[in-house]
Amino acid sequence: MTRPLRIGIIGTGEIAKGAHIPSYQSCENVEVIAVANRTLEKAKTCADKFQIPHVYQDYETMLNEIELDAVSICTPNKFHADQAIAALNKGCHVLCEKPPAITVEEVITMEEAAKKAGKMLAYAFHYRYAPEVMTLKKFIEANEIGEIYSAKATAMRRRGIPGWGVFTNKELQGGGALIDIGVHMLDTALYLMDYPEPDTVLGTTYEKLGNRPGVGLLGDWDWKNFSVEDMANAMITFKNGATLMLEAAFAANVEKDDVMQVSIIGDQGGADVFPLKIYQEKHGVLLDTTPAYLPSYSLHTKQIHDFVQCIFTETEPPSNPRQGVILQKIVSAIYESAKTRNAVKL
């Protein structure tokens, strides 16, 4: 491609302004040429700040009027599916913020739309680009961990209910801690496990701290209208026999303010990911391996640069629509299991 890649952004909130737009603008031969936001004033302020020429209130008008190569979806979860499908139908590659959407049906429709359009649909799971995750993946691919049969994913905040956006609104987000931050560590664990097919899911969710006033380390949230879970726990078994334990909380009475962690156990080795520590038995001794150096960079920027690179080189991004379906099946099954108090067989 000789002319610059033309990018459009739908939703000009925190993640668009903090990650997507500056990361695209730091790429060579890439231009963010249009933004759409339901509140036009917000779109205009964003366009002024980043010198983006075309501004829309309605994303469909943007897609109809401007020829775009790729679109980032940065809106609340409820709108991901419709907007991603509309962009794919217009022949755009799509980078959709996490989670893929709210329901499994939506994510299957997104996968079908990408297939039909022959365009890329990637989900913004930026922890895959963490140097710890990329390094451990190489150990796994070199069979140094062996068969991974057990894993744990943790996304736990002490008092980290988001005080901005609509993260506590079930209708717009589909849920709370699980679908917002739990999915990051769930995706990281599944990615390291090579996205096995889930078999059975047992989940619980709680609303204990979010619906009353309290300390807000991420700002003041609207506790009177808090309609999501502040904590979720789950056990997921897979068709290959592996097990994954998951815990996610916006707020819980724990020691640390914010823990994002994945641990894996294989028959040749195990690891904690953040920080990376690998546990093995070799030559008759038990070994702990830690990297002496890992590079430091913005994971969001790395992810967006990779998305752009995949478009330029016509290669598959690491996150694909099928994985989105598997992840969403697990998330939906956890919510269903919590509601019915029964394990869900997938």
Ligand SMILES: NC(=O)c1ccc[n+]([C@@H]2O[C@H](COP(=O)([O-])OP(=O)(O)OC[C@H]3O[C@@H](n4cnc5c(N)ncnc54)[C@H](O)[C@@H]3O)[C@@H](O)[C@H]2O)c1
């Ligand atoms: N990858 C990450 O680490 C990360 C971090 C934060 C948010 N996110 C995801 O990004 C998305 C947005 O989060 P945010 O923090 O930027 O929220 P935000 O509230 O700051 O921004 C959302 C923007 O979308 C606009 N909007 C709402 N409905 C719209 C519609 N139908 N069409 C067009 N615009 C619409 C809002 O006016 C707002 O400007 C969510 O899906 C969230 O899960 C991801």
